[in-house]
Amino acid sequence: HKHSPSAIRFGLTGKGNFTGVEGEDVVFGPGDMVLTPNDAWHNHGTVGGEQAVNLSVLDLPLVETLHAVHFDHKYTEMVDGKEVEKKVQTARYPGDYSQRIYGEGGLMPRFVDHKRGGGLSSPMYVYRWEKMEAVLDAHKDWDGDPHEGIVIDYVDPTTGGPVFHTINFYVQMLRPGERTLPQRETASLLLAPFRGNGHSIIDGKRYDWNQFDTIAIPGGSWVEHVNGSSSEPVIFFGATDAPTQKALLLYKRWGRNQAGDLLRLV
Template identity: 60%
Template structure:
């Protein structure tokens, strides 16, 4: 006869409580299911209880006013950055919009340039306002405007700023939470260049490439120059460091009368022009067009997304929750939640900028995507 059978009832519960207390006191956790109550269901308890939730941050109502207030109080003398980082309530206090992606809005005053730095996370910047946003990356000076996407890949020296006479706001997305989880995070700020055999600190990178280099070399899809090196930075990301909005917008417009995908509408991915793969190993980016009145069918994937509307208005239903959106908002769509999008205009398209950790899941053979048919049947899409 087992000890559990001998004890029975309240005596058994008291013995179990003491066992669990003793296990916890030695910095361990039990993994056995005594019953299916929340307290004792260890299949649930081994999972992280902090989960990103469907959520939205509004640009006009909250983000923009706070950015301009910060501009009055935070100068480049007191800080190299003036950014608002989005914190998902389900993950707080961790600085993450969804479990693997960090999103921030940055405002630069007119004619201010910050010194170079580099870090292990990959990053992009999407221009929102201002025509003279600036990023210098690995010797290529990039001036960009609304809708332009600029890369600062892992371990590349880069600096940011604004060369214009008006304020400039851009959106940043990094894989920082993922890199931090993998214990691979670092930042460096001691930028130097060699001059006459000596290392000299610089507050600006010396330009090593002509203006508009990325566009000149890689701006003709399907044509790959053989007379230049495509190994830039660490060689682990797209060598094309800026993707211009006018080219993306034209591509979406050309496809406007296509049937599109019932779950994703018209979606175009930013890719490495030398491989056709995602621009980073860890995350990928899309522009997604919903034609007037278009509604996507419900889809669930284990990739986590952030969705930042760029044009138009509408709403999404994520995990059963309706979230209305307007230009420059950001919406968190955590992996594992059913998601659908609706363009509420019957005249104008809605265009969404989407970031996803899909490449990471695919690299680990973990990626899955499911959809619901019109009859409610669940089908596997990937």
């Protein structure tokens, strides 16, 4: 099937997650993020007989509000010159295509078509956890941002921008004992604790969370995050609709310093 809302799947448990997207068969596990972009044919399942759990995030509320939702379930391929309806896509790319072509930052092959799936999103359809984890580990001793800790964005390797035009994704790390300073922004956020536990203070109210919970932070809300562990980091998987707001010149972000003074951050 395919649809106009853009979506991702973020692996939580199980190593046999499967998503076939535009002819690339992706098997993925915990921490891997797989794109199913606007108007890209895809199908889901598992391989190997092991149960798997994913977090799926879509820009469906925005697309629905704009009355631009469409779904298509009739997938066809040309076979011997005839259009034939199929339930499973024929693989057209090797299973490691995304990592082989786009997996080295700053280096991009010229000899492939970078407009897969109509060119409506990042052509890198799977972002592997080991790559993200290596970047987090390399920066665990940096000062980071006092309002966010260490944040690494997922980007479209061909533009350096967000993976979708409407919504973007990131990983946020709080070091042991770290507490962020208060901030608020116009964008709405979704955070999923991938590792660790702690609490957040949203508009003055405390919310405790554990691994695989989901935290919704409405646009305009003041928020602080606290890692209560003295030995283990907290790692969030996050989603934001900031790209849409930035395109419409509506995005703003504020914070407070240690003295409580209001700061205009963006």
